[in-house]
Amino acid sequence: MKQEGLNRTIVAIAVPAFAALISEPLMLAADTAIVGHLGRGELAALGASSTVLSTIIGLCIFLAYSSTAAVARQQGAGNRSAAMSSAMGAIWLAAVLGVVLAIIIHLTAGATANAFSSSEEVRNFTESYLGIAAWSIPAALVVMATTGALRGVLDLRTPLIVMISANITNVLITLLLVFGLTMGLKGAATGLVLAQWFAAIWLLFVVRKHVRGAGVRSAPNITTIAAAISDGFALLVRTATLRAVLLIATWLASNLGDAALAAHQIVMTIVLMSSFALDAIAIAGQTLIGRSLGAGDVTETRIITRTLMRWGSIGGLTMGLAIGISCTLIPIAFSRDELVQSTTTPALIVVAVAMPLSGLVYILDGVLIGAGDSRFLAWAGLVTLIAYLPMAAWVHLTDATFVALWIAYGLFMAVRLVTLWLRQQNDDWLIVGARVR
Numbered sequence: 001m002k003q004e005g006l007n008r009t010i011v012a013i014a015v016p017a018f019a020a021l022i023s024e025p026l027m028l029a030a031d032t033a034i035v036g037h038l039g040r041g042e043l044a045a046l047g048a049s050s051t052v053l054s055t056i057i058g059l060c061i062f063l064a065y066s067s068t069a070a071v072a073r074q075q076g077a078g079n080r081s082a083a084m085s086s087a088m089g090a091i092w093l094a095a096v097l098g099v100v101l102a103i104i105i106h107l108t109a110g111a112t113a114n115a116f117s118s119s120e121e122v123r124n125f126t127e128s129y130l131g132i133a134a135w136s137i138p139a140a141l142v143v144m145a146t147t148g149a150l151r152g153v154l155d156l157r158t159p160l161i162v163m164i165s166a167n168i169t170n171v172l173i174t175l176l177l178v179f180g181l182t183m184g185l186k187g188a189a190t191g192l193v194l195a196q197w198f199a200a201i202w203l204l205f206v207v208r209k210h211v212r213g214a215g216v217r218s219a220p221n222i223t224t225i226a227a228a229i230s231d232g233f234a235l236l237v238r239t240a241t242l243r244a245v246l247l248i249a250t251w252l253a254s255n256l257g258d259a260a261l262a263a264h265q266i267v268m269t270i271v272l273m274s275s276f277a278l279d280a281i282a283i284a285g286q287t288l289i290g291r292s293l294g295a296g297d298v299t300e301t302r303i304i305t306r307t308l309m310r311w312g313s314i315g316g317l318t319m320g321l322a323i324g325i326s327c328t329l330i331p332i333a334f335s336r337d338e339l340v341q342s343t344t345t346p347a348l349i350v351v352a353v354a355m356p357l358s359g360l361v362y363i364l365d366g367v368l369i370g371a372g373d374s375r376f377l378a379w380a381g382l383v384t385l386i387a388y389l390p391m392a393a394w395v396h397l398t399d400a401t402f403v404a405l406w407i408a409y410g411l412f413m414a415v416r417l418v419t420l421w422l423r424q425q426n427d428d429w430l431i432v433g434a435r436v437r
Contacts, residue, residue: 006307010284014311016156018280020147023163027195028054029269029334030171031188034178036335042185043335044258045125047265048116049189051250053133054272055243056101057140062235063094063228064148065369068283069290070231071152072370076294084214086231087149087207089224093232094145096225098138105134116254122261125185132189139196146203151287153210162202170195234374241381245412248392252405260402263343266334267406271351274319278359281311282366289370296432301371305424308363316359324352346403354410357417364420373429380419388412 028050035046067090074083105112109130117123147159170191177187211218246268253264285308292300323330327348331341368377391408394400423429 003303003307006304009288010281010307010311013151013154013156013284013287014280016160017151017283018277020156020159020163021276021280021283023167026273027167027170027192029273030167031174031192032265032269032334034171034174035185035188038178038184040258040262040335040337040340041119041121042125043265043340044119044122044261045117045129045185046188047261047268048113048122048126048250048254049129049133050265051247051268052105052112052116052130053137055247056105057137057144058243058246059236059239060094060097060101060141060144061239062232063090063097063141064144064151065286066090066228066232066235066374067145067148068151068286069370069372071149072287072290073294073372075153076291080214081216083152084149084211084216085221085224086227087145087152088211088216088218089221089226089228090145090148090232091142091204091207092220092225093228094141095138098141101141102134102137105137106131109134116250119258122258129185129189132186133192136193136196139193139200142200143196143203146200146207149207149210150203151283152290154287155206155210158206159203162199162206165202166195166199169198231372231374234378235369237378238374238381241378241385244385245388245392245409248388249405249409252392252395253402255396256402256405259337259339259343262335262337262340263331263347263402264405266331266340266344267347267351269334270323270330270348274323274351274355275358275362277319278312278315278362279366281308281315282362282369284308285363285366286370289367290372293371293430293432298427298430298432301430305367308367309360312359312363313356314359316356316362319359320352320355323348323355327352343402347406350403350406350410354413357410357413361413361416361420364417364424368420368423368429371429372431373423376423376429380416380423383419384412384415387415 032043032046036043067087070086071083074086109127112130113123113126117126150156150158173194174188174191177183177191181187183190208218250264253261285304288304289301292304327345330348331344335341365377388408391411395405395408
């Protein structure tokens with residue numbers, strides 16, 4: 001593929017992927033803006049609750065990533081029925097896992113609130129929100145698996161339309177429930193549940209058409225579900241290490257008081273929005289790398305990798321500049337509390353400086369996921385988590401400020417970049433064929 005054609009293909013994948021991905025953090029941003037006008041306690045509770053939910057759901061991102069890589073590799077090898085069988089295995093795994101996790105979170109909402117709340121008021125709000133929002137988890141996991149399958153067959157348009165529609169639905173329902181029916185924070189949780197199930201059901205109907213067209217049964221199949229578990233386990237470990245860092249950061253913020261925890265929610269929202277934007281380019285990497293290796297073309301794989309790295313560098317720099325320029329305006333949009341605003345701004349500056357590194361990290365991560373190099377990513381995740389722990393301990397033991405917490409996060413991203421950069425320099429990850437050994 002010529003460079004110009006490759007760039008067009010990346011754009012064709014990344015733009016709709018970006019729009020679909022950004023709708024998830026925008027849903028959180030909308031909830032944050034709405035809840036932020038209820039009060040500091042409600043916003044802090046949303047921060048604690050959202051971190052718990054996003055950690056659980058984020059741990060299951062392997063459902064999307066492994067599905068995209070497996071489907072794309074099988075498509076590249078010309079085996080459509082195997083591609084759709086892989087997709088159905090991931091979807092059924094998502095459904096079962098989602099129900100189990102929802103029950104656990106619902107039953108342990110009180111204990112979770114105790115662990116992550118900065119005051120009694122926040123604890124009560126957090127328990128109430130988690131008890132309801134837990135039932136959005138099965139839908140969110142099904143959305144991941146179905147979206148990953150559709151990306152593997154280069155259908156980026158459907159997830160885009162579905163997620164935009166779900167986002168609009170979430171805002172309208174949440175506004176109605178929170179202010180119209182005066183349900184407060186419970187209304188925000190209910191709106192999230194309804195919007196997620198709306199998206200999940202829609203995507204299931206679309207994937208079902210692809211499955212039928214390939215002559216594959218949509219009923220549960222133990223073999224394909226087991227294959228989905230096998231393919232995703234290493235990615236689960238990799239994701240667990242990343243989420244552990246975010247979870248530790250939230251715990252550290254909760255020890256700094258309500259204002260710091262509320263500010264942490266705002267910064268996390270911006271970081272998640274930025275990461276999903278950069279991940280859109282990484283998704284292009286997952287899809288294109290999976291297809292090129294499935295077709296046995298190592299030379300094309302190297303060309304795609306170099307091109308994607310340039311895109312990641314530019315994307316990270318652009319996001320960093322945008323955050324840096326608007327670092328004093330962002331806090332005002334999310335909170336009327338002056339202490340929360342003044343606490344948020346310095347942390348956003350740190351995030352802006354680290355963003356160019358993040359751009360390369362997300363791209364290289366996507367390339368290796370597309371190549372099926374999940375075992376390396378799992379070990380690399382453990383290494384970077386171990387490197388982060390002393391920095392987190394320093395923040396906690398020295399009573400460092402809120403901004404120090406985010407400096408530690410920036411250093412964590414730098415360590416990730418080193419591990420991924422060194423890996424892509426050799427050829428160990430370049431495995432060709434329909435399946436990864």
